[in-house]
Amino acid sequence: MLRIITVLTVILYLIISCTAHQQPPLTEQASIEPAQAVALKKEKGAIFVDTMSYLECMDHRIPDSLCIAFEEFEEKSKAILKNKGQHIIFYCESDECLRAGQTYQKAKILGYKNIFILNGGLPAWKKAGYEVESIHRIKRAPVVSIKPHMLERLIKEKKDLFILDARSEDLYRSGHIDGAVNIPLYELNKRLKDIPKNRPVLVIDENGKKSFLVCCWLINNGVKDVIRFYGGMKYKEAKERKKG
Amino acid sequence: MADKNWFASLFILMILFFAGEIFSAEVKINCVDCHTSAKYKGMYKESVHGNIGCKGCHEDIKSLDRHIIKKEKPSLISCGKCHGEIDKAYRNSFHYLYEDFRCYDCHYEIHTLRPEKGQFKITVAKNCTKCHTNEEYALSGHGAAVMKGNKDSATCSDCHGLHDTKAYHTSTERYILEAREFYNRTCKSCHSDREMMIRNGLSPDTVKYYEETYHGKVQDLGYPTSVAGCADCHTTHNILAKRHPDSAINPKNLTKNCEKCHHGIHPRFAEYKAHPDYKDRKRYPLLYVSFLSMVVLLLVTFAFYWTHTLLWWRKVYWEKHKLEQLGIKPESPFAHEENIQEIRRFSIKDRVMHVLLIISFFGLVITGFPIKYHNVPWAKVIIKIMGGAHNAGLYHRLAAIILIGLFLVAIWRSIRFLFPKGFCKKDRKGWLDRLFGPDSLMPNKQDWRQFKAMVMWFFNKGEYPKFDRWTYWEKFDFLAVFWGMFIIGGSGITLWAPEMASYVYPGWVFNIASIFHSEEALLAALFIFTVHFFNTHLIPTKFPMDPIIFTGSYKLEELWRSRTLEYERLVKEKRLDEFKIKHPGLALKIASSTFGYVSLLIGIIFTFIILWTFFFG
Numbered sequence: 138m139l140r141i142i143t144v145l146t147v148i149l150y151l152i153i154s155c156t157a158h159q160q161p162p163l164t165e166q167a168s169i170e171p172a173q174a175v176a177l178k179k180e181k182g183a184i185f186v187d188t189m190s191y192l193e194c195m196d197h198r199i200p201d202s203l204c205i206a207f208e209e210f211e212e213k214s215k216a217i218l219k220n221k222g223q224h225i226i227f228y229c230e231s232d233e234c235l236r237a238g239q240t241y242q243k244a245k246i247l248g249y250k251n252i253f254i255l256n257g258g259l260p261a262w263k264k265a266g267y268e269v270e271s272i273h274r275i276k277r278a279p280v281v282s283i284k285p286h287m288l289e290r291l292i293k294e295k296k297d298l299f300i301l302d303a304r305s306e307d308l309y310r311s312g313h314i315d316g317a318v319n320i321p322l323y324e325l326n327k328r329l330k331d332i333p334k335n336r337p338v339l340v341i342d343e344n345g346k347k348s349f350l351v352c353c354w355l356i357n358n359g360v361k362d363v364i365r366f367y368g369g370m371k372y373k374e375a376k377e378r379k380k381g
Numbered sequence: 382m383a384d385k386n387w388f389a390s391l392f393i394l395m396i397l398f399f400a401g402e403i404f405s406a407e408v409k410i411n412c413v414d415c416h417t418s419a420k421y422k423g424m425y426k427e428s429v430h431g432n433i434g435c436k437g438c439h440e441d442i443k444s445l446d447r448h449i450i451k452k453e454k455p456s457l458i459s460c461g462k463c464h465g466e467i468d469k470a471y472r473n474s475f476h477y478l479y480e481d482f483r484c485y486d487c488h489y490e491i492h493t494l495r496p497e498k499g500q501f502k503i504t505v506a507k508n509c510t511k512c513h514t515n516e517e518y519a520l521s522g523h524g525a526a527v528m529k530g531n532k533d534s535a536t537c538s539d540c541h542g543l544h545d546t547k548a549y550h551t552s553t554e555r556y557i558l559e560a561r562e563f564y565n566r567t568c569k570s571c572h573s574d575r576e577m578m579i580r581n582g583l584s585p586d587t588v589k590y591y592e593e594t595y596h597g598k599v600q601d602l603g604y605p606t607s608v609a610g611c612a613d614c615h616t617t618h619n620i621l622a623k624r625h626p627d628s629a630i631n632p633k634n635l636t637k638n639c640e641k642c643h644h645g646i647h648p649r650f651a652e653y654k655a656h657p658d659y660k661d662r663k664r665y666p667l668l669y670v671s672f673l674s675m676v677v678l679l680l681v682t683f684a685f686y687w688t689h690t691l692l693w694w695r696k697v698y699w700e701k702h703k704l705e706q707l708g709i710k711p712e713s714p715f716a717h718e719e720n721i722q723e724i725r726r727f728s729i730k731d732r733v734m735h736v737l738l739i740i741s742f743f744g745l746v747i748t749g750f751p752i753k754y755h756n757v758p759w760a761k762v763i764i765k766i767m768g769g770a771h772n773a774g775l776y777h778r779l780a781a782i783i784l785i786g787l788f789l790v791a792i793w794r795s796i797r798f799l800f801p802k803g804f805c806k807k808d809r810k811g812w813l814d815r816l817f818g819p820d821s822l823m824p825n826k827q828d829w830r831q832f833k834a835m836v837m838w839f840f841n842k843g844e845y846p847k848f849d850r851w852t853y854w855e856k857f858d859f860l861a862v863f864w865g866m867f868i869i870g871g872s873g874i875t876l877w878a879p880e881m882a883s884y885v886y887p888g889w890v891f892n893i894a895s896i897f898h899s900e901e902a903l904l905a906a907l908f909i910f911t912v913h914f915f916n917t918h919l920i921p922t923k924f925p926m927d928p929i930i931f932t933g934s935y936k937l938e939e940l941w942r943s944r945t946l947e948y949e950r951l952v953k954e955k956r957l958d959e960f961k962i963k964h965p966g967l968a969l970k971i972a973s974s975t976f977g978y979v980s981l982l983i984g985i986i987f988t989f990i991i992l993w994t995f996f997f998g
Contacts, residue, residue: 196481197481230479231479259478260478260479263472263477263478264472264473264478266472269481276486277482277483277486279511279512280511280512280514282512282513282514283514346479349480349512350480379554
């Protein structure tokens with residue numbers, strides 16, 4: 138009997154100690170709808186923060202937004218958002234985008250108290266009937282795109298092909314096309330000089346949603362032969378997985 | 382003095398009026414004076430917007446002087462001011478919400494935009510493919526036909542919309558439901574248009590025939606993810622004629638196509654017909670013969686048995702009425718105490734088997750018929766209650782397993798009936814006598830005689846025939862289940878595991894199995910719910926229900942009256958006492974009545990909805 142009690146006590150102790158050392162759950166995110174965001178701006182002077190790249194933010198954003206890419210938040214917020222009690226609303230390109238949520242978590246750690254996420258991002262804002270502003274709109278242009286199965290042929294045909302991988306550094310490190318040069322989208326506006334204007338440029342992004350705008354921006358900046366990689370690396374990897 | 386003032390005022394007004402006229406004239410002239418490009422000077426006037434003039438859109442330029450010195454710049458034009466409906470639709474489109482495309486991003490040269498003049502589909506295809514490079518569409522049957530000027534063929538906007546392009550998720554692998562619903566809807570919108578299909582030399586009924594297959598029925602019930610939709614076989618942008626080597630439906634590629642859902646198939650699996658016309662004798666002779674033979678079987682069976690039932694009912698009802706009118710009660714040769722003696726007719730095994738048979742049969746009917754009659758509201762309701770087509774399929778298989786089990790038990794019991802002592806040569810003796818004996822369900826010459834006597838009795842030409850333990854209609858009921866099990870069970874197992882079945886026979890057998898399974902089910906259900914129900918329950922002498930199959934016994938008088946030969950035989954053989962049992966308990970009677978009435982009610986309800994659907998659905 139004593140042995141059973143001892144074993145049970147040990148098990149109970151182990152269970153309690155395990156639960157006690159579990160990490161606290163992630164902070165619950167405060168999502169707000171576009172109408173609530175507008176009211177918050179009016180009543181509390183809330184600031185919208187576009188967490189996408191500078192290029193995207195300047196192309197179109199919620200009026201009077203700050204352009205602070207998720208990757209640059211830590212650095213830029215120190216100078217721009219000094220008041221930790223400031224009401225801030227983070228938003229992103231779509232309801233599937235994680236950047237607003239990631240920036241929110243970062244801001245929470247940095248001590249910002251009144252922070253929110255715009256539910257549904259920019260599309261929800263537009264759907265609600267609110268306008269957007271364009272500071273430096275990237276003129277849209279026809280862009281040729283290729284699918285993964287055509288990549289090999291393209292590399293063979295265009296010997297001087299410059300492959301621009303616009304994904305984040307982490308994603309680039311986790312796997313990329315041979316010879317691809319990584320210039321993350323949030324840095325692209327500063328590194329135009331690194332992109333050759335007289336060579337064909339193939340633009341690869343994460344899931345095919347950003348490459349079109351990058352291609353248009355390159356065309357507007359004098360790159361003559363720009364090709365978009367359809368579906369991004371995710372699509373390519375999915376196709377390869379399917380092939381086995 | 383007053384006149385002078387009046388003249389002065391008039392003079393000032395005239396100056397202001399002419400000054401205004403001059404200024405406005407200057408604006409009109411000055412636009413093209415500075416904007417000298419050909420597209421503003423000549424081409425604009427011929428464009429679709431040529432009649433509205435510069436200020437029609439650039440209305441915010443109030444001062445030309447300020448505009449000339451670039452102090453007043455034109456703001457973005459709101460096309461929605463005139464194109465209100467398009468603007469409304471576009472504000473919910475994918476291109477606006479996710480890509481922030483503006484009107485001028487597609488309508489590049491707004492100042493030189495010309496009327497389409499019948500080239501609309503080509504223009505759409507050309508414009509969309511500027512960004513959406515899609516060589517597959519360009520090479521496809523649709524794309525080629527559009528470029529040749531075919532006004533019926535699908536251009537980009539026919540499937541994806543023009544200004545109302547939604548954020549469609551078109552990967553059938555990632556967005557299983559959304560993509561399938563989208564493809565099925567868009568493909569059907571044109572391919573079910575009879576006139577358009579005939580005009581283009583295509584089958585006008587392809588959609589109709591597809592909806593008659595299992596794939597089509599489940600899809601129509603609202604569960605497109607469980608089955609192959611249009612795009613699963615025909616793909617999306619690269620739709621090519623069957624003869625083209627790259628076509629997804631080319632016989633060389635078809636097996637690979639089917640394998641996407643049906644893993645581990647034999648290549649002959651692909652011989653399955655995805656949307657055949659069973660009535661087309663030339664193209665599908667075997668399917669035609671199968672369908673025709675089942676139709677004939679149904680017609681002959683029901684013509685015979687419904688006539689039999691009607692004549693029987695008339696005879697019994699008329700006789701009952703006559704006896705009631707004359708106040709005559711049927712005579713009984715037994716004393717009261719003997720008369721109420723219960724006689725065992727069905728063993729506990731028989732009764733349990735029948736209860737299980739009812740459960741499995743209703744299970745199969747309730748889960749199967751909504752698939753057969755997929756396009757009526759009650760079918761959708763039943764499938765929804767069951768939690769979807771997938772669940773209905775599981776319940777159907779579960780009921781089928783019970784039925785197959787019963788079938789095997791019945792076979793085993795039949796064998797044991799013929800060879801009760803064993804299977805050795807000496808023990809087998811007398812099996813033929815047992816097979817055609819009075820306790821057997823095998824039809825014999827006596828059944829034919831009894832049938833003829835029954836018909837004579839229907840027409841008042843003879844006495845009610847004397848029956849032994851089993852009547853000819855009971856034997857038919859039993860053997861019909863056996864016959865049905867081979868047909869419906871065989872086809873059901875084939876359709877249950879078509880991948881494995883493809884190693885035994887080609888894919889077109891699945892089409893035949895579908896016909897057999899579906900029509901034999903209709904035959905079985907209607908036969909049970911009308912003929913069997915009448916023979917055993919609804920006949921005026923037993924109405925509304927005879928619980929004998931649940932309680933297992935009936936009165937001695939009933940044995941004497943309905944099974945006269947059996948009674949006489951048992952008396953002669955001095956075996957009657959062996960069958961005498963106690964009156965069934967109250968609990969058994971209540972349970973029997975409840976189960977029996979519920980079953981009867983379900984059956985009658987189903988008969989009505991099946992017949993209503995058949996004739997009016």
